[in-house]
């Protein structure tokens with residue numbers, strides 16, 4: 001069966017894209033057939049994997065009834081990883097989707113055939129830093145929300161809000177299957193007290209949700225996208241590569257991916 | 259005269275709020291009457307200055323024709339600084355504004371009386387990480403766009419996009435006054451080559467726009483909001499405080515604030 005993960009958080013710069021790229025490659029390297037979909041008009045996951053932002057390459061047309069999502073799937077250097085890239089036009093979706101009748105399930109309708117095809121065990125959705133149409137559509141479709149959470153105070157402030165969106169969507173019967181898959185702590189700086197305090201706070205607040213793996217802040221992780229590579233290709237012996245490798249393993253175990 | 263500055267960038271986590279708070283306090287400490295308006299539903303600038311997110315405290319009601327912006331202005335511990343806080347309801351504005359006739363100038367209409375009052379020399383607008391209704395409204399109103407830009411590769415990718423929005427608004431005659439005030443490099447980490455490369459690249463690309471002041475990455479800056487204080491109150495001898503002090507001086511000189 002295909003499991004869909006939405007990596008969303010309205011707080012910006014918390015490591016959503018870095019997690020989307022490196023989790024996807026981490027799963028693919030463990031032979032889990034994975035599809036990464038870049039839903040952010042900034043297209044950072046697209047360029048972070050070395051793809052161009054080509055007009056017509058994204059889900060923009062299928063969301064307007066032109067063409068189908070299956071045709072937008074591209075293969076990557078990783079045997080078990082495919083990608084649907086983003087493009088700048090996706091930004092217009094925020095306004096345009098809002099004017100449709102059943103505006104929350106547009107993405108679900110477009111991607112259902114891909115899910116039903118059974119080609120992928122995991123579908124990873126990278127979202128923009130907002131709780132607008134695109135992120136809400138991704139949560140209306142997803143089985144699990146994965147929250148990337150920077151080890152910083154301001155990021156902690158918004159945690160309650162993103163977690164409550166899941167409850168709202170369940171109660172509104174938009175997506176009864178949706179659950180919070182977990183909270184991944186990112187950019188942990190072992191030199192600072194702040195990082196440790198934020199992790200302790202999240203561990204006390206939601207011990208059931210926090211992943212065991214903590215992603216350290218390493219320069220190699222922030223360099224990798226400039227080469228269009230995952231951390232595994234850019235610096236495979238870096239602590240960031242070990243952490244995302246461990247995280248991929250933890251995701252496979254927690255969600256029984258095959 | 260009152261000058262309006264919009265701190266906007268669709269890239270998340272680049273230091274928009276940290277700059278909004280510390281520039282505002284930096285200007286106020288140099289006796290420039292300043293108003294900081296938190297337009298981000300996350301309300302980080304609100305809590306970062308120690309204010310509560312009180313329903314009815316933001317511009318939400320005035321944007322719906324109830325009440326006026328002047329009444330939402332609150333004083334702070336800083337003699338020359340006032341604030342209009344944010345609240346969660348502001349998120350609904352993204353959808354609701356889009357359905358009005360002249361949706362780009364709603365904020366301008368609400369804030370025009372505050373600008374015309376001449377009470378403030380500088381108005382600073384903190385925006386959410388998106389180019390949606392709220393950010394576009396702020397740019398339709400502003401005299402200058404200030405771009406906070408993290409010294410990271412992914413942040414560099416989005417620079418062209420935010421700069422081009424200014425051209426679009428000018429050409430569309432929405433805001434012929436709008437100009438790019440400058441690019442502030444933030445979270446500079448002198449230990450990494452990446453920071454230096456990104457700064458060099460921006461300096462080559464737009465030498466006319468980059469501010470001389472560069473904000474270093476310091477833990478004290480990321481701690482300060484958890485105490486509801488600016489960097490000047492939290493750690494006045496920290497490199498972050500010197501940098502934002504210098505930046506406030508540079509802004510006063512570049513825009514001739516009184």
Ligand SMILES: Nc1ncnc2c1ncn2[C@@H]1O[C@H](COP(=O)(O)OP(=O)(O)OP(=O)(O)O)[C@@H](O)[C@H]1O
Nearest residue numbers: 012013014015016017018129216217218222270410
């Ligand atoms: N563990 C890490 N160590 C060092 N740098 C990191 C790490 N994770 C992410 N970064 C860098 O921090 C910045 C923010 O990360 P990223 O862009 O992945 O966050 P995001 O949540 O996707 O941002 P946005 O909200 O704009 O979509 C990027 O420049 C990225 O390269």
Ligand SMILES: Nc1ncnc2c1ncn2[C@@H]1O[C@H](COP(=O)(O)OP(=O)(O)OP(=O)(O)O)[C@@H](O)[C@H]1O
Nearest residue numbers: 012152270271272273274275276387474475476480
């Ligand atoms: N110079 C700095 N040194 C260290 N940490 C910083 C610095 N500037 C900002 N930060 C921290 O980095 C994180 C992102 O900064 P901030 O929230 O100001 O960015 P933003 O652009 O307003 O984010 P958003 O896109 O979510 O609105 C915050 O946790 C903040 O405390």
Ligand SMILES: [Mg+2]
Nearest residue numbers: 016017040044
């Ligand atoms: Mg991202």
Ligand SMILES: [Mg+2]
Nearest residue numbers: 274275298302
């Ligand atoms: Mg902010």
